[in-house]
Amino acid sequence: MKKSILLLGLLWVVSLSQSQAQQQTLPPLVNVTGVGEVHVQPTEVVVNLGVETRQNSLEAARSETDKKAAAIINYLKKQGVDEKDIQTSYVTLQPMYNGAEYGRTSPDFYLAQKNMTVKIKKLNKFDELMAGIYKVGVNQVHGINFQVADVEKLKTEARKRAVADAKQKATTLATELEARVGRVYQINESEGGGGPRPMYKTVMMESAAFDGSGGPSIAGGEVTVTSNVNVSFILED
Structure with a gap:
């Protein structure tokens, strides 16, 4: 029993040492969030x-x-x-x-x-x-x-814009610190970042849009497809 406890304790120490070593050997990084948006007219x-x-x-x-x-x-x-x-x-x-009469069956x-x-x-x-x-x-x-029919293509475009935005932000930050942006170390897309949403609340049904002269009774506005990416770039001298 004592040997088992000693072995477990030794393994924990080794694991902790490895974790600390990994943290100590992380390269210098710049972490940024890029945002990409695509604005389109709704199709349906x-x-x-x-x-x-x-x-x-x-x-x-x-x-x-x-x-x-x-x-x-x-x-x-x-x-x-x-x-x-x-x-x-x-x-x-x-x-x-309608009534609250006790015992009603009908x-x-x-x-x-x-x-x-x-x-x-x-x-x-x-x-x-x-x-x-x-x-x-x-x-x-x-x-x-209101929504768009082929939203996946718009999500792809929004991601491209988000990545470009992240790289631009990282480059600006690195330049101010007299460093250069190197290769990507890690990248993640934020959950819920790629879905379409109405750009304006007035996109919902509004009778006020009807002008009394036979015009349309709804205003479609725009649909915005958004992507957010979190990127870590390695900094180089």
Whole structure:
């Protein structure tokens, strides 16, 4: 037992010594963070919409909601929206009680809801599609989100710009210290740094964008794709 404890202690000492030796032998480094951004016009919009129905019976609420949902899907397909761009996202069917009377067994009504997300790839058809789905049964719109179709290419470009930015920062710092930037020692991309985001909050649905003369009712603004990289360069004399 004593031999085992002695051996473990010896191994720990050796490991600690190696770790300290590695820290002591690190080359002189300059650590910087590079940021790369690509600003583009959105190419598509995802709409979260729904149907809500209230009826005296469960079956009537379910039937009417399903009927309206089917009409919405059929309308969208006829307007050229691909079936894979229409997805049901939420379904609920439940009794509703307005009062707090103890022991009630009969609900005041039944509530049925069905939500779906729809990807519209032709932004100039947004107003026409929205007007049409209201007519066929949509009575809820929970929000919209602008995005770009081929975001991976934009992420790649954003990374290139982030790396160039990091190198420029490192060169500036090294020059001020009369040193030169050598090879890359380590590089990491920050988590969550490459995703697209709206550049302005006004990118969301705004009725104020409608000027009353037949203009568009939404403003797409810009989508920004960002990448952050942390880079360590070796400093040379």
